[in-house]
Amino acid sequence: MHADELGLTLSTCEANFYNLLLLHGPLSPGLLGQLTDVASSGTTTGVIDRLEKAGYVERARSTEDRRKVIVSLNPDRADPHDVERTGRLWKVLDHFDETQLAVIADFLSKLAKVESQAATPPDFPYAQSD
Template sequence: MSTPERERVVAELREAMQRSTLYTVLLHHTTASKAGLNVSDAQCLNALALDGPQTPGRLAQLMGITTGGAITAVIDRLEKAGYVRRSRDPDDRRRVIVELVPESAERYARYFEPVSEEFGAYLAGFSDAQLRALSAYMRHSNATMPGIIDRVRRMP
């Protein structure tokens, strides 16, 4: 690929990624709304689904909110809606662990089935090499994004 063509393709990719982010945010607003949640609450569910039970402090750190009232309010809302439950850490009774209620998590996950169906059908036509390249890109993106989020949080 020539340098001008490569620059054009990279610019197209950047725009496509920006548009993908736009649509992802809109999707998350839509799914949260359908479930009677706000986006922050829904992302806490997402974190619990991906990483398993967590302490409120870990959830607060991930979400970029305070460990006091803000995360407590999120967990209270999710618990009241039946999505999570609190339990005591068996190794340290002073610590609280937040975990998903499986039936409620499955109900929420249902809103993402159209995404899974669409992309599953699309990816079925990809070669093994293409799938490995996409997987590598996503692993890199996911590994670097927490640091990027932290950098943005510290910006004036």
């Protein structure tokens, strides 16, 4: 049974991992953590574990280096609308150079952090501060 069949939704971090895999294709756990600013390899592993258990991703040994693990989306779980949306996104991204994309990524990261903080009650025990 999949997470959506149980009425579960992805956390922000899980959704970020999913979207990065959708955009970039298979990635290493380390790169997923780096791209999402997840500092702990344990946290990265936990997110991948949850996505794998819910059927969203698969882990496989790298064909180039058997010591490395590659995480990829489970093709049976890919939403066709997500694939179409990603294609449209790539067409937009093609119009920006690396410097512009870095500014856009920085803006979106800061926006997500501010919105997350605004949505977190001040007395929440795990609230992050700057």
